[in-house]
Structure formats: structure tokens, C-alpha cells
Amino acid sequence: MKKYLIAALLSCTAFPAFAQEEAPPKPVTVSGNVALVSDYRFRGVSQSDKGIAVQGGITVSHESGLYGGVWGSNLAGWGTFGGSNTELDLIAGYKKDLGDGLALDVGVTWYMYPSGADKTDFAEPYVKLSSSIGPVSMLAGVAYAPSQEALGNWSNTPESKLGDKEDNLYLWADVSGGIPNTPITLKAHLGGSKGNPGLGPNGTSVAPTGSYLDWLIGADAAVGPLTIGVAYVDTSITKADSAYIQPNFSRVKDGKSIADAAVVFSVSAAF
Numbered sequence: 001m002k003k004y005l006i007a008a009l010l011s012c013t014a015f016p017a018f019a020q021e022e023a024p025p026k027p028v029t030v031s032g033n034v035a036l037v038s039d040y041r042f043r044g045v046s047q048s049d050k051g052i053a054v055q056g057g058i059t060v061s062h063e064s065g066l067y068g069g070v071w072g073s074n075l076a077g078w079g080t081f082g083g084s085n086t087e088l089d090l091i092a093g094y095k096k097d098l099g100d101g102l103a104l105d106v107g108v109t110w111y112m113y114p115s116g117a118d119k120t121d122f123a124e125p126y127v128k129l130s131s132s133i134g135p136v137s138m139l140a141g142v143a144y145a146p147s148q149e150a151l152g153n154w155s156n157t158p159e160s161k162l163g164d165k166e167d168n169l170y171l172w173a174d175v176s177g178g179i180p181n182t183p184i185t186l187k188a189h190l191g192g193s194k195g196n197p198g199l200g201p202n203g204t205s206v207a208p209t210g211s212y213l214d215w216l217i218g219a220d221a222a223v224g225p226l227t228i229g230v231a232y233v234d235t236s237i238t239k240a241d242s243a244y245i246q247p248n249f250s251r252v253k254d255g256k257s258i259a260d261a262a263v264v265f266s267v268s269a270a271f
Contacts, residue, residue, distance in 0.1 A: 030061075037266045040075070045208070045259045084115050088112045152201065176188070197210030
């Protein structure tokens with residue numbers, strides 16, 4: 001391989017008149033991804049009743065740093081999200097390179113649950129700071145959803161009241177790193193939620209037990225155009241924490257908590 005690279009470089013040097021100029025970067029780029037996961041976990045909690053989910057998204061980015069996109073996944077549709085079988089996220093933001101490997105990303109996500117009941121959709125602004133040192137990538141993020149009915153405490157606690165509005169704060173950190181001379185990347189995640197201690201309308205809530213931690217540790221392997229992943233996912237939510245929000249916080253089949261530890265498998269592709 002090195003011989004071919006050297007030959008290519010020499011040919012470019014010896015015959016500059018025939019060398020093709022590199023095309024300038026496009027002002028607008030489109031990227032996307034599709035994935036099949038054994039369990040859709042959002043901040044440690046299963047959104048697919050511990051079942052398979054098909055997911056995908058597309059993002060349009062401008063050279064100025066502005067971007068917009070859409071992402072979707074199927075859901076369990078068994079009681080949360082107003083009975084919706086689909087999550088559809090609209091995303092808009094601005095990303096700027098700060099130099100020295102640092103990048104700042106500021107935006108907002110609008111979570112929608114089509115065909116579900118009213119008052120399930122909500123907006124959540126976020127700020128992310130990322131950095132890379134050699135093969136290691138790191139990211140720290142803050143997501144804060146201001147008070148909205150979809151996040152309100154509507155049931156199952158003494159403080160519940162119809163029409164209540166609550167906010168939600170989520171802090172997280174991700175780290176990943178490739179193993180030299182292999183197609184394998186190790187990854188880890190730690191997040192903390194603080195929000196509604198009960199349930200919102202129709203069983204909705206981003207942090208259904210008030211405050212908890214979620215974490216993930218896993219690995220990805222590049223196999224041709226695909227990425228195959230495996231991860232161990234868990235939360236600090238106890239049985240006592242989740243008992244008062246059953247059955248909305250349990251599997252349809254056997255009543256077990258949807259925040260229990262699980263091994264999640266995935267197959268994805270980017271384009």
C-alpha cells in the first residue's frame with residue numbers, strides 16, 4: 001500500500017499539468033444514518049418495551065455552521081407518549097470550531113409523538129462541547145427543557161395536578177477511543193437527569209422518577225460499510241422508585257421495569 005501511495009505522490013509532482021485540482025468544499029452537505037437496535041434506550045430507559053427498533057435520521061449542514069435535521073424511531077406505543085408508536089425529532093443548531101480540537105454545538109430538539117394524544121410534544125435546547133486527542137474523542141453536554149405540560153407532574157404523587165408544567169435538566173459525558181490496528185472503538189457514557197418525580201399527561205416524562213443516573217459501556221466494530229455495536233446499559237432507578245408509576249413504567253408482557261440493566265445490540269450505517 002505504501003508503494004502505491006509514494007508512486008501516486010511522485011506522479012503528481014512530476015506531471016503538475018495533469019494533476020486535478022481538489023474540488024472546493026460544498027456550501028451545503030447532506031448526511032444521514034440508519035440503524036437497527038435490539039432495544040431503544042433513551043437516557044437509560046427503554047422506549048420500545050425492550051423490543052427491536054428501526055431508527056434513522058438525515059441532517060443538512062451549511063458551511064457557516066448552521067444545521068437542521070430530522071430523526072425518527074418506532075416506540076412501544078403501550079401507554080407512554082399518548083399511545084404513539086413513533087418518535088419524530090426535529091433538530092436545529094449551530095456548530096463552531098473553536099480551534100485546538102475543540103468544537104461548540106448549540107441547538108434545540110423538538111420531540112414529537114405523531115398520532116399520540118395531546119400535550120406529549122416538548123422542546124429541549126442543548127449545548128455540547130467536544131474534543132479529540134489522538135484516537136480519543138470526548139463530549140460533555142447540557143440539555144435543559146423549560147417548563148412544559150408534556151413534562152408536568154399530572155399523576156401518582158401527592159403534588160400532582162392537572163395541567164402542571166415542569167422543567168428537566170440532563171447532564172452527560174461521552175468518551176470513545178479506537179483500539180490501534182483494529183476496527184474496534186470502545187465507548188462509555190454517563191448521564192444525570194433531574195425533573196418530574198411523577199408522570200406527565202398520558203404517561204409522558206423525560207425523568208419519570210425525579211432524579212437518576214444512567215450509564216453505558218460498550219464497543220463498536222466497523223465491518224465494511226456497517227458498524228456493529230454492543231453496549232451494557234443501566235440506570236440508578238430502583239424498584240421502589242418506579243413502583244408508583246406502574247404500569248406506565250413496565251413491560252406489557254411481564255411487568256418488569258423498563259429501566260432494568262440490559263445488553264443492547266445495534267447495526268448501523270452512515271451515508
